[in-house]
Amino acid sequence: MACCAPLAVRPMDAEQAAGIAPMFKALGDPVRLRLMSMIASVPEMCVCDLTPAFDLSGPTISHHLKVLREAGLVDSERRGTWVWYRVRPEAFRRLGALLDLPATTAPADA
Amino acid sequence: MACCAPLAVRPMDAEQAAGIAPMFKALGDPVRLRLMSMIASVPEMCVCDLTPAFDLSGPTISHHLKVLREAGLVDSERRGTWVWYRVRPEAFRRLGALLDLPATTAPADA
DNA sequence: AGCCTGTTTTGACGTCTGTCAAGCTAGAGA
């Protein structure tokens, strides 16, 4: 089934789609996408370093982080005064498997 | 930059995020995600074959297809009576590059 | 021309979402 299609994507039933769509949805907001990329670029990141990167209130950032957390994309842990966020790699792998393509060879073009 | 992070993701500026988020957003609805996977599983697909797979009105399916089209994820072409939809592989490549992971080697687990 | 089928557009409606201000909770330190 993956031999002829332009992409190695298999049709999805309603249940599968309902399970995975929330992850895409969570990444579908520019602020959350940036948050995600910031967190994913390092082993872990403190909220105190994320918030000042945006022209948004603390509560708003907190809200977006909650959405990412509930989508299963990140984990958070309080250590003393600060809260640290970390990517859940298995979530990324799930998404990547969906877009199952020769990504490693394709140039990260525009 | 990709050597140490758990994921080969680079932090994104606001502009980049604003350009890419709409693609994720488009895939963030279960109906559209299924539509996308159906279209991507074959070279091209007729609306007349997509619509009956859902418990939704024709206009609603048409609306979702339009969202996918405007996000740059699919192309449509009218041929005679029917309209055919096809995936735009470069869009998928863009998303895949973001989730830049060893997708080809990683098992398509749960 | 007129009609029939397939698809998109328009208009309307209820729900969901992103945002902020205000208030609350958790931990550190005096």
Add this chain to the structure above:
DNA sequence: TCTCTAGCTTGACAGACGTCAAAACAGGCT
């Protein structure tokens, strides 16, 4: 215990979203 800082929760509000019915548009057929 009191206070200060970091972060989260709540409540409210404007705007966006998913859906459908009705109407419009496009092609084929008679």
